[in-house]
Amino acid sequence: MKKSYWSVALFCCCLSAAGAQQTDVQSVAGNVVEWRHHLHENPELSFKEYNTGRYVADMLRSFGNIEVVRPAETSVIGILRGAKPGRTVGFRADMDALPVQEETGFSFASKTPGVSHACGHDMHTAMLLGTAKVLSGMQEELQGTVYFIFQHAEEKSPGGALQIIKSGKLKGVDAIFGAHVIPNMPAGSIGMLPAGAASSSSDGFFLTIQGKGSHGSMPQMGVDPIVTGSEIVMMLQTVVSRNVTPGEMAVVSVGKFQSGDAPNVIPGKAELAASIRTVTPETRKLMEERVRSIIGHVCEANGAAYKLDYVLGYPAIQNDAALRELAKKAAMEAVGAKNVFDAPRLSASEDFSYYAQVAPTYFMIVGSGDGPPNHNPGFRADDSALLNGVKAEVRIILDYLNGK
């Protein structure tokens, strides 16, 4: 993401929206910073968020009217049932940290060597706790049900989202929202990702071509895995140019091709690996079919055996157009129109994409201020982004439940 794109001066502290709800949001300002610092100091890796899960569950219980369920060992869902009947909306925050040695210089830096919240999931968790606290104080006027989804293991395939979905605990949820902090956007600005594909899927393959070694002067006695692999690499270039509909986003990049040691030896095998990116389920399927077909047929034509491991990563996030509209209006009301802008599709992938199996989804981004990118040891999300995040989340949830 280029810095210049975000460098427009968008941020101002004033709020255009008033009302009781905003006052309540202000009342959790101190809490969210305190929670964020605690979480940041005590990061836990994917699938190991035991203390984090307990902390979140205890905090939700302390609000007094939130039912706590545990859909997986380290994840938590808080359910707030409004006094009036209505729809059910979910908001998801991920909670896991990364195996990265922190270099932020924060006074509340990680106390665990080699582990830190370098992707800002501490921010997501603190914001959603703040949102839960604000809304728990509004139960009497709440029209419908809110699921606060605190998800484990976003950073590690196969990801925590699938486990939560498989638990069946999200049954009956009508829409699911999520947010991610991104640097080099003014802290507290809200970026509305596009409708449709809002990230790319991240797939790939590992291939071993088994040929037959021979003397370089006697190629007829062997099966050359380098020639076979080269034909595969070249033919893969035709998938995007000849098979994918023009205008559809698709990438195949072979990033590894290793074989042989000497100029006069035809080696016995070659190893290739590739990254494959798409944004629609149809193109994703087409890519896999074509890649498998090319590898199989080229190897067969050359008399080579092969082992192919085709790896499906997270699919692309599919943002619902109506939810985007609602979220954009709500965000503008919550933090001021000047702080909300249209954001381009994310190049990264996210397991939030799986929630589209449950209900229509919308994923947005929250600016965390200047600094190094997510996953960098120096990634420094600014505390000042937290409150706008809560304001936007609260407004989106209320507007959805009120049928706006």
Ligand SMILES: [Zn+2]
């Ligand atoms: Zn990450």
Ligand SMILES: [Zn+2]
């Ligand atoms: Zn992340």
